[in-house]
Amino acid sequence: MAPSFVFLPLFALLVISPAFGSDPSQLQDFCVADNSSQVFVNGFVCKNPNVVTVNDFFFSGLDKAGNTNNKLGSSVTAVAVNNLPGLNTLGISLARLDFAPGGLVPPHYHPRATEILVVLEGTLYVGFVASTNNQLFTKVLNKGDVFVFPQGLIHFQYNKGWTNAVALSGLSSQNPGAVFVANAVFGANPPISDDVLAKAFQLDKKTIDWLQAQFTAAN
Incomplete structure (x- = not known):
């Protein structure tokens, strides 16, 4: 009887463990994404470490405002594994959000990431909708304020001020994805x-x- 008592908990652990999946974790110091590889894996194939350079871990340009001259009056400059290969397997990315007055990042969700946002300039009205009873959580954020959007929940950011607004978002995936509901x-x-x-x-x-x-x- 003893072996069965050992087997059952192990079996339950194996069945349940996929529910706690996340970005693949590194088994070496780094696994720089080889974006030219034709091999499909959960993430990106590692570049040969012998040809990795410092630029694989570097991105420049978040000091520059995005173009908000569009119907939504907003711009998102993402820094993810596709343009910063060194993020591969590290489970993190970020984005700069720019808003003209009245600018909006419309309702959307990230299927693979939680998002944490900090306002650098201006005033933003933000919120998300919970899956239970469609409860809406909203807050008006000012410079220095921080707000978190749980993974997979529909959320939005809207500039309700009279001046431009800028925010920085951190996301808990190297490739968070974004599904805009209306689109x-x-x-x-x-x-x-x-x-x-x-x-x-x-x-x-x-x-x-x-x-x-x-x-x-x-x-």
Whole structure:
């Protein structure tokens, strides 16, 4: 009987452990991403350490404001594994967010990361929606304030001030991803059936078709 008591907890641990998955962890000092590799793995193949240089761990440009001359009045300058290969397997990235007055980063979520945001300049109205009862958590942030958006939850940032705003976000993934809700729903390729969307949003098909046209063009 004793072996079964040992086996059952081990089996349960093996079954449960994938639920606590995260970015792959490093088994050496570093695993600089080889973005030219054609091999598909969970993350990126490591570059040969003998050809790694200091520039693989370096990114320049976050001192420069992003272009907010667009419909949303916002710009996101991301620093992730695709443009900083040394982040591979380290489970972290960051982004600079720029906002014109009234600028918005629309509702979206990061499927692979929690986000922590600090306001460097201006005033931001931010919030996220919990999966339980769709509870909305919002806060007005000023310079020096910090707010966290839990992984996988829909959130937004809006400049409610009269001047430009700047924020810096840290994310708990080398490649957090970003799914913008309206773009994904109304700009899907190929389109989601307007029958489905009309029923889901309780709108007529003409309105759904108009929305799809706007977001398909935007994408």
